[in-house]
Amino acid sequence: MTEASVAQLGAEMAAGRLTARALAQEHLDRIEALDRGGPRLRSIIELNPDALTLADELDAERAANGPRGPLHGVPVLLKDNIATGDAMATTAGSLALDGVVAARDARLVARLRDAGVVILAKTNLSEWANIRSTRSTSGWSARGGLTRNPHVLDRNPSGSSSGTAVAIAAGLAAVGVGTETDGSIVSPSSINGIVGLKPTVGLVSGDGIVPISHSQDTAGPMTRTVADAAALLGAIAEADHDYASSLDPKRLAGARIGAVRPAAEGRHPEVDGILERSLDALRAGGAVVEEVELELGEALGEAELDVLLHELRAGLERWLAEFAPQAPVATLADVIAWNRRHAADEMPWFGQELFERAQALGGLDEPRYLDALATCRRLSREEGIDAVLAAGELDALVSVTAGPAWLTDVVHGDRESGSFSTPAAVAGYPHLTVPAGFIHGLPVGLSFVGPAWSEQLLLDLGCAFEQATGARRPPAFAATASQ
Numbered sequence: 001m002t003e004a005s006v007a008q009l010g011a012e013m014a015a016g017r018l019t020a021r022a023l024a025q026e027h028l029d030r031i032e033a034l035d036r037g038g039p040r041l042r043s044i045i046e047l048n049p050d051a052l053t054l055a056d057e058l059d060a061e062r063a064a065n066g067p068r069g070p071l072h073g074v075p076v077l078l079k080d081n082i083a084t085g086d087a088m089a090t091t092a093g094s095l096a097l098d099g100v101v102a103a104r105d106a107r108l109v110a111r112l113r114d115a116g117v118v119i120l121a122k123t124n125l126s127e128w129a130n131i132r133s134t135r136s137t138s139g140w141s142a143r144g145g146l147t148r149n150p151h152v153l154d155r156n157p158s159g160s161s162s163g164t165a166v167a168i169a170a171g172l173a174a175v176g177v178g179t180e181t182d183g184s185i186v187s188p189s190s191i192n193g194i195v196g197l198k199p200t201v202g203l204v205s206g207d208g209i210v211p212i213s214h215s216q217d218t219a220g221p222m223t224r225t226v227a228d229a230a231a232l233l234g235a236i237a238e239a240d241h242d243y244a245s246s247l248d249p250k251r252l253a254g255a256r257i258g259a260v261r262p263a264a265e266g267r268h269p270e271v272d273g274i275l276e277r278s279l280d281a282l283r284a285g286g287a288v289v290e291e292v293e294l295e296l297g298e299a300l301g302e303a304e305l306d307v308l309l310h311e312l313r314a315g316l317e318r319w320l321a322e323f324a325p326q327a328p329v330a331t332l333a334d335v336i337a338w339n340r341r342h343a344a345d346e347m348p349w350f351g352q353e354l355f356e357r358a359q360a361l362g363g364l365d366e367p368r369y370l371d372a373l374a375t376c377r378r379l380s381r382e383e384g385i386d387a388v389l390a391a392g393e394l395d396a397l398v399s400v401t402a403g404p405a406w407l408t409d410v411v412h413g414d415r416e417s418g419s420f421s422t423p424a425a426v427a428g429y430p431h432l433t434v435p436a437g438f439i440h441g442l443p444v445g446l447s448f449v450g451p452a453w454s455e456q457l458l459l460d461l462g463c464a465f466e467q468a469t470g471a472r473r474p475p476a477f478a479a480t481a482s483q
Helices: 006-014 020-036 051-065 107-115 162-169 186-191 226-236 271-284 297-323 332-341 353-360 367-391 422-427 455-469
Strands: 044-047 075-079 118-123 175-180 195-198 218-223 256-260 288-292 396-400 431-439 442-449
Touching: 006 020, 006 226, 020 044, 020 051, 020 075, 020 118, 044 162, 051 118, 075 162, 107 118, 107 226, 118 162, 162 175, 162 186, 162 218, 175 186, 175 226, 186 195, 186 431, 186 442, 195 226, 195 455, 218 226, 226 431, 226 455, 256 271, 271 288, 271 396, 271 431, 271 442, 271 455, 297 332, 297 353, 297 367, 297 422, 332 353, 367 396, 367 422, 396 455, 431 455, 442 455
Parallel strands: 075 118, 075 175, 256 288, 256 396
Antiparallel strands: 044 118, 175 218, 195 218, 195 431, 396 442, 431 442
């Protein structure tokens, strides 16, 4: 059942042909075969020792009272920067927090438990969600090692939700939760050939997530189908809305969509072909598609980094105080010093210059921060996404999410091939990516971006696109792209 959807799993359990325990065990066996052995994906950073006990309890509850909902007994993975008040540590991939168990569940985890899921494991990530260094290698953490792209093993899985993307693509659990500040859900989802949804900031509680930026951080679903993303969003969102039952793939008919062509610099030539075929599929479904421009300029990138670095220190220190008071580090300065003392293990490939820059900055009342925050909101919203949508009377924007995966190179760091993540990330608006095609065996996704709180619309459009194209396929675990 490692390729089954949430609805299929629920139907099998309702019919008595499957139990939560059998399902959890099947996925644990697959983790052993593919993550620990075989291609050694290294997407799982820690197994939940209580997973089978939880599954047994949920099976007994189903027998006595029926299911709590569509996710009852379904195995779920959580990125290792989401606090769980159980036997598993919450470390953001850092050895500084190795073995540190969070004081309590993050709010989204409590909601998942209420929905009746089996939290199977924590996933590896780009350490500290990729905010430590400009030369980092996505998918690497000192605690978890290097995660591998399951489609082509020498290619990078992207980050920072690398482990969740890889594990869901490889069928190591039914669904997973990642987090994003800028690109960390949608980019690894695109590059590993799955569905990823970055919700509007605030729709999912940020409580308990090891933070970078309260302005941009959010958790979101990472799944193999749009319907599964809708089901998972319904469980973790603060809004009382059933996204899965409300899915309407016919909503594509008459939708007005603006197509944003990726920047030419660094773009693979076959990306254009995937975009054109995707736009044809949208038009065939009845959408009106117009090419538009979304020019944000270098000023947005500079202002965004300023905001992230200013917000990092205060947010991290609040999280450590509330969720990890027993940790050997209590401040960003402590983390920096700890990394220096343990440099051989923590910094064998790249340093912590972004941490050091953040430590040197002032507080959140500083004019430099307030100006940068205002610039981000103006350029990404009023003069960015909002302006383009209004000018064309558009419902949503689409573009290629990211180029194909690059070769992993821990010496030089990442070599990204373009991304459409920043506009929605900085604006705090929703962003859905859906598998759209392959370039030499490497997945590429199509992005759907809309205004704040337009998750249902994006899921509808993405579901229609998914049904029309059927672009996703399971990974081949090829050694190189030449195979």
